Amino acid sequence: MLKSNILFIINPISGGKEKHTIPALIDVHLDHAKFNANFSFTSYMGHAAELAEEAANKNFDVIVAVGGDGTINEIASKVSSLGKILGIIPFGSGNGLARALHIPMNAIKAIQIINQLNVQRIDAGTLNGKYFFNMAGIGFDARISAAFAGNKTRGLKGYITLGLKEVKSYQPEHYELEIDGVKYERDAFMLSIANSTQYGNNVHISPKSLLGDGLLEVCIVKPVSLYKLPLLAYEMLNSKTHRSNLVEIISGRRISIIRKKENSVHIDGEPFFMGKNIEIAVVPGALKVITSMK
Numbered sequence: 242m243l244k245s246n247i248l249f250i251i252n253p254i255s256g257g258k259e260k261h262t263i264p265a266l267i268d269v270h271l272d273h274a275k276f277n278a279n280f281s282f283t284s285y286m287g288h289a290a291e292l293a294e295e296a297a298n299k300n301f302d303v304i305v306a307v308g309g310d311g312t313i314n315e316i317a318s319k320v321s322s323l324g325k326i327l328g329i330i331p332f333g334s335g336n337g338l339a340r341a342l343h344i345p346m347n348a349i350k351a352i353q354i355i356n357q358l359n360v361q362r363i364d365a366g367t368l369n370g371k372y373f374f375n376m377a378g379i380g381f382d383a384r385i386s387a388a389f390a391g392n393k394t395r396g397l398k399g400y401i402t403l404g405l406k407e408v409k410s411y412q413p414e415h416y417e418l419e420i421d422g423v424k425y426e427r428d429a430f431m432l433s434i435a436n437s438t439q440y441g442n443n444v445h446i447s448p449k450s451l452l453g454d455g456l457l458e459v460c461i462v463k464p465v466s467l468y469k470l471p472l473l474a475y476e477m478l479n480s481k482t483h484r485s486n487l488v489e490i491i492s493g494r495r496i497s498i499i500r501k502k503e504n505s506v507h508i509d510g511e512p513f514f515m516g517k518n519i520e521i522a523v524v525p526g527a528l529k530v531i532t533s534m535k
Contacts, residue, residue: 244275244277245277245303247301247303248279248281248292249267250289250293250305250306250307250308250316251264251281251282252306252308252309252311253283255312255334263280263307267330279296281296283312290315290316293319294323297319297325302325304316304325304327305327305328305329306328308332309510310335310376310509310511311333311510313339314509321372321527325529326360326531327529328530330352331344331346334510337440337510338437340439340441341375342452342532342533344533354532359532361529361532362528363530364454364523364524364527365523365524365527365528366457366522367521367522368506368508368520368521369519369520371508372508373434373436376435376436376439376507377433377508379500381411381462383507383512384411385407386507387512388407413429413464416428416498416499417498418432418459418496418497418499420493420495421494421495422495427461427463427489428463429461429464430462432459432460433447433459434457434496435459438450440510444474444477446488447482447490448480453525455525456492456523457492457494458491459496463487494522499517499519500519501517503515503517
């Protein structure tokens with residue numbers, strides 16, 4: 242039986258978690274009858290994508306992201322375009338895509354999932370030509386992603402602290418939307434474009450989203466007063482936003498958004514600065530990924 246060449250690309254700073262012992266852990270628990278293992282550590286933003294492309298061109302069959310949603314995005318964007326298989330060992334702050342794929346947060350159990358090599362195809366989205374696999378966003382969550390990128394305190398605690406600080410001064414914005422040819426105008430606290438159900442940490446903005454249904458969900462979080470934020474948080478944590486008066490969810494394949502001014506967006510949690518016009522589309526079955534789902 243031929244072994245598959247597998248590369249583990251490790252982001253040493255994602256989620257604020259130490260990872261220098263990960264290669265040894267993988268060496269113990271990986272099925273070496275199935276895989277020839279190699280390891281690379283990232284050194285800068287964009288390095289994971291470079292390593293993934295190089296590995297794909299060197300005939301690596303499986304490329305594993307050891308990090309959070311941003312690391313996964315860099316690697317998955319290359320894996321998808323080059324027809325390889327993505328694996329995930331979650332080590333981010335939220336791990337939204339890994340949770341949606343039912344990949345364990347425990348590293349040893351995640352390695353055991355890779356050993357099973359159960360591969361499924363999932364959709365991707367594009368936002369102004371950039372791939373996303375879990376979630377993209379405009380508005381408040383994009384502002385937080387931009388601020389968090391420069392924050393020294395990583396992990397969930399740092400994200401929550403920053404969010405509570407920024408929400409006091411944030412003002413909703415006006416958006417013109419077109420979803421599969423139907424036009425809408427909305428004032429919104431934020432717009433989340435969902436491929437999976439959640440941002441991460443089991444915070445669900447779009448409980449009915451499916452990774453392989455050929456659709457994206459536009460989640461319009463309405464302007465909300467500070468005293469209603471705990472209710473919104475409760476609904477997200479209990480997967481109730483599809484029945485919420487605070488959130489409107491519209492499914493579609495092609496989405497256009499016009500905002501008043503250029504500003505930040507986030508793509509799988511990573512911030513980008515973009516113009517007023519945003520074009521979004523679903524790419525059905527774009528990514529082959531190892532998952533525990535049957």
